[in-house]
Amino acid sequence: MSVIREDLNKCIGCRTCLTICPMDVFRFNEKARKSVIAYPDNCQSCGQCYVNCPVRSLAMQNWDMSQEITNYR
Numbered sequence: 001m002s003v004i005r006e007d008l009n010k011c012i013g014c015r016t017c018l019t020i021c022p023m024d025v026f027r028f029n030e031k032a033r034k035s036v037i038a039y040p041d042n043c044q045s046c047g048q049c050y051v052n053c054p055v056r057s058l059a060m061q062n063w064d065m066s067q068e069i070t071n072y073r
């Protein structure tokens, strides 16, 4: 379970995912003006990048939000 790319074309290069990720998973491709999932193995599946990406360019692999919520109840 980790972050995956839903649609790279959607990425507007806002860098929110780079700023918000506590595990330093992302890098930035200056030429393409898009983020890069550079270190997916470091992802702790906190979901912050996914939730805060303004254009849903990212997705969570095997992430069941309803299950997560249930687990915290």
Ligand code: SF4
Pocket: 002, 003, 020, 021, 022, 023, 024, 025, 042, 043, 044, 045, 046, 047, 048, 049, 050
């Ligand atoms: S899910 Fe969390 S740890 Fe994984 S890449 Fe996104 S912000 Fe970083």
Ligand code: SF4
Pocket: 010, 011, 012, 013, 014, 015, 016, 017, 018, 034, 035, 052, 053, 054, 055, 056, 057, 058
């Ligand atoms: S938060 Fe979304 S739009 Fe912004 S750089 Fe990351 S993937 Fe691209």
